[in-house]
Amino acid sequence: MDGSIDDKSEDSPSSSGSSQPQNLSTVVHTITAVPTAIPNQPVQVQSVIQPTQQSVIQAAGQIQTVQVEEDGEGHLVRTDTDIGIEKRREILSRRPSYRKILNELSSAEAPGIAKIEEDKEEEAAITSIQTTIPSYVQTSAGQTIQIAAANQNELTTQGLQTITMTNAGQGAVTAAAMPAGTTIVQYTQGDGSQQFVTVPAGEVQAYQIRAPSSLPAGVVMATPTGITSPQQLAEESARKRELRLMKNREAARECRRRKKEYVKCLETRVAVLEQQNKTLIEELKSLKELYCHKAETE
DNA sequence: GCCGAGAGCCGTCACAGCCG
């Protein structure tokens, strides 16, 4: 091909392909500077190592400096420089999350690629209850459950609208008795979505409501104190399982969302790069013509 | 209208890696 760039690292970030793990992924060549019409000027090209989904590689968005030089036969040859093979291999030792990949891509990239939001809303909600709140659920007459918060202001911010609970089912936070004696502590988040935790009725008095930072937004974990009977243990483990499933459900949703966003981002990049490639080819053609024309006239 | 194929989404499980 006329004026083609011989990319010696087509499937590997390094120009010495054999020294790289086989599953090293695609290299997305991000041309950050369109070469000017100066024939012998080395062209700085930014290359973004892009791991594929299935591969065991890591460190997407690692930028390496690549030089494109003429090889003496009119071909432009890419020669990688900066990162040593060993170091790169070390960097590539773990697959990053889609969020990491995309964020690194976008930070290494010109503006235009949106970062995956760091779940700001969720974090905001968690922040408001992040520290262990010395609050207790207590049953009183008529199944009214009240949480005495050390800092009511924290509890009433974003994540949890209201923390005083009644059994009426109308309040922002309600506790409904289950037939089997289980109590569901239900509350409404700022966005209107419902969250709940199950609490065996007999244990309600002993429950401490706390909000570990690891929980999804607005989820309050009730930690029983003084569980003794096997039945309570079973209920506790069932509760834990439910919580785990719920969190994993949410995590899977988020993961899929990030994955979609990541794929979209890649598709956008492909389109941009195809366009840039076209432009470069055109430019190369015109330069060649110019050069030939000049040679003929001399 | 019925049926099968294919695509897309979801929940769950398993597992690797991270972090306190």
Place this chain on the structure above:
DNA sequence: CGGCTGTGACGGCTCTCGGC
């Protein structure tokens, strides 16, 4: 080291579309 998180894999469900 144990708990948590992110993600691949898998199976089930639903929807759409084309062929009959």
